[in-house]
Amino acid sequence: MKRPLRGALSSVALLTGLVMTISSCGFGGNSSDDSDPNTLSFLAPIYSDGTKSEWTGIISDFQKANPGLKVNLQLESWDSINDVVRTKLQSKSTTPDLLNIDAYSTFATDGQLYQASDIVDPAVLSDIQPAFAKNASINGTQWALPLFASTRTLFYNTDLFAEAGIGAPPKTWAELTDDAKKIQALGGGVSGYGLPLGKEETQAETSLWTFGAGGGWSDGDKITVDTPQNLDGVRAMKAIIDAGVTEPNPGATDRTPLLNVFIQGKIGMIEGLPPIISQIAQKNPNLKYATAPTPTQTGQPVTLGVADHLMAFKKDGKKTDAIKKFLNYFYSAPVYSKFVSAEHFIPITTSGAQALTEDPVTKAFAATLPVAKFYPSSNPKWGAVQGSIQQLMGTVAQGADPASVLQKIQQAAS
Structure with missing residues (x-):
């Protein structure tokens, strides 16, 4: 873990x-x-x-x-x-x-x-x-x-934004998808949005989407996975996959190598961590990028801390x-x-x-x-739930039903 x-x-x-x-x-x-x-x-x-x-x-x-x-x-x-x-x-x-x-x-x-x-x-x-x-x-x-x-915040390639005619970073999921489509259409092996749902840290990327729909992983002492809000978040995550604007096979892609692809200039947008700034300076100081709040369902900012x-x-x-x-x-x-x-x-x-x-x-x-x-890390059941998210969430990229996936993860809490 x-x-x-x-x-x-x-x-x-x-x-x-x-x-x-x-x-x-x-x-x-x-x-x-x-x-x-x-x-x-x-x-x-x-x-x-x-x-x-x-x-x-x-x-x-x-x-x-x-x-x-x-x-x-x-x-x-x-x-x-x-x-x-x-x-x-x-x-x-x-x-x-x-x-x-x-x-x-x-x-x-x-x-x-x-x-x-x-x-x-x-x-x-x-x-x-x-x-x-x-x-x-x-x-x-x-x-x-x-x-x-x-925390996480959206990193975006300003050169790709300019080339695709995008004037400002997205605030909502709808805007995120539209912008990712424009970037994907540039071709040249460029992906619109980087979505790492491999086992390395699936729970982090997933949390940005469930939090972005007003969801969370706990309510008081109770672990809450299978909720309408969390379902909205996972469905939105699956929708951007189905739109064909992520990297190939996001369900098996880990965060660390995908961030390196962004640093190489081959991804339009990705959720990044603080160390990526020094990594860009070391690996590709010529990369033109900027940051913006994480897009959410309504545009109301939220992030994982x-x-x-x-x-x-x-x-x-x-x-x-x-x-x-x-x-x-x-x-x-x-x-x-x-x-x-x-x-x-x-x-x-x-x-x-x-x-x-x-x-x-x-x-x-x-x-x-x-x-x-935050994750409900003080709850003793969270460890099992996090492990289940890491094992199962990537299957939505292979066609698994989001509701069924959340139901299976909820079982880990019991």
Whole structure:
């Protein structure tokens, strides 16, 4: 199952399977440090080649500004971090004080985490985008701090738009289909719209269409797949396939290779993630493109939002002061915005967004944050449902009935 941001990071998060230990930050794995209220253990994933140096610099500067406080950092690849977490949580002495990972809900419902209000000042909490704060909450209580965000937005090839005589990006599905037909008619192996319904991340593309019809995957504690709104979204997705304006065989096409086809200039429109901006700069800097809100049934903007989180484990309760000082420092605008910019994602704080107004990712994606909707990842049944979407949704491209497909996926929730 994809991590919330790992789907956006597949090109970088798997660069290494090695455990990275940062001795300059004092990490030594000593259980004796656990009894020191001024020493924090911090376990985090590797996002990119720069993650090590970024955290090293942040921790070094924090320790200089706070003599007597120490942060021991351990970095793990996304392939290994969940296994490491499970092992470390077997003993209080090895449980990290701070953890950066995707899901937080199991730890929160087990009573292992501090509330967010216990580990940062109110000014930090009020700085977080409301939709992402809500996604880090259970029954109104916030248990984790969003680290940074990934959403989707429409990328379109402006050269192909000009050649096809299209003056503005589409806002509705009807406009999307019409524009895709015009681009498809250009020939030369160009596809109008890229629709990745292969198993890599089918649930993401599908969510854009179900959300775009006013649907969703949950209602309170109940998983809701087989709903009229979701059916409208999947039927619209099938309709654009049947119109013949997508890439060949969309039901078996994964997101990562399809984004590369867009970067090569062979797709008119596709839903993209923040890292695609740096990928375009690296692979095809001459590509002429722009971004626009994701088209929906009515033109009312909505998008898929995902976030990784920072969380703090209670343990013996002696380290709240040190935890709060470190997290307040990290979420200060100069420190936080530099980290987010280096990792090429979207800031989830208002002050971070203001500091990054000229950053290419923030320019393209900041406006999507207020309209983001999320997977019901805190629901224990979501994992099975997501797996079923990945297995079955692509069959609509081979002629499967959308209603039957949704009914089969709904069964995974039971």
